[in-house]
Amino acid sequence: MNEKWMKNFIKLSKRLGNGLGYPKANSLDEEERELYEFVKSQREDYVNNTLDKYRENLLNSIGFYWGYDKVKNDKSLTTWKKTKDEYSQELENINGSHIKRDGERKTSRLLSWERLQKKEENKGGLDEDKEYELRKIGFYFDDSKREKSQRRSDWFKNYNKLIDLLKQVNGDYELLKTLSEFKSISKWYNRQIIEEQKGGLEEYRRILLENISFPFECRHNVDDGLN
Numbered sequence: 001m002n003e004k005w006m007k008n009f010i011k012l013s014k015r016l017g018n019g020l021g022y023p024k025a026n027s028l029d030e031e032e033r034e035l036y037e038f039v040k041s042q043r044e045d046y047v048n049n050t051l052d053k054y055r056e057n058l059l060n061s062i063g064f065y066w067g068y069d070k071v072k073n074d075k076s077l078t079t080w081k082k083t084k085d086e087y088s089q090e091l092e093n094i095n096g097s098h099i100k101r102d103g104e105r106k107t108s109r110l111l112s113w114e115r116l117q118k119k120e121e122n123k124g125g126l127d128e129d130k131e132y133e134l135r136k137i138g139f140y141f142d143d144s145k146r147e148k149s150q151r152r153s154d155w156f157k158n159y160n161k162l163i164d165l166l167k168q169v170n171g172d173y174e175l176l177k178t179l180s181e182f183k184s185i186s187k188w189y190n191r192q193i194i195e196e197q198k199g200g201l202e203e204y205r206r207i208l209l210e211n212i213s214f215p216f217e218c219r220h221n222v223d224d225g226l227n
Contacts, residue, residue, distance in 0.1 A: 005038075005055065006204065006207060008034075008035060008038040009055075009058060009059070010207065010211055011031075011035055012035060012038065012039065012062070012064075013062045013211055014211070015035070016062060016063070017062075022036075022039055022065070023035040023036040023039060024036060025040075042055070042059060042064070043066055046066050054204065057156055058204065058208070060156075061156055061159060061160060061163075061208065080130065081133075083110070083113050084133060084134065084137070086110065087099070087110050087113065087114065087137070087139075088137040090106075090107075090110055091137065091138060098140060099111060099114065114139075117130075117134060117139070118141065121141055154188075155188075155205065158185045158188040158189075159205075159208060159209075161181075161184070161185050162185060162189070162212070163212060165179055165181055165182060165185075166212065171212075171213065173213075173214075173215050192205070192209060192214065192216075193215075193216055196216045
């Protein structure tokens, strides 16, 4: 993860968390103007479908407003939907769940598109709405290969749940543990401390947790929370 990008992300996260709103282009403060350029760049990359999925997930975790009516490149999306519909029709034509190679140009094109969707899904880069549409038409994903991307998705869900619970107790981590809803993330919570103890916590996760004053200093037996 680019260090400069992460520093800007943390600045933006703290700014929004303090209720200061998004940076302005005409601010007298040079640092705020630089942060404005950072925000602008993320939105442009998002619209052009060139924003790294990890960065998009991080920005979503702080409720980043994408603007542009939250619509990505229309031309690209329209092409994708047309191919998806064509793929779905072919599945109906052959009355099956797999398209088989038959030497036809159309079939080869659809199989290439199919491989691309599986590749994107396997590395965690396939948009959730696209995955939903594909599963709806019976698209076959080898879910045994999704473990890594699924774990990443689950981590962000738990992280966002932690933020929601902290809001209920005004950021008090001791009171946090008295909430009944805390039980649903307690194993995940302990695992972050254990992974940090062992030096195995991914850097971007540690930075995100430090940004909400996560109590890494709490000591846990390395076996806690792993079952």
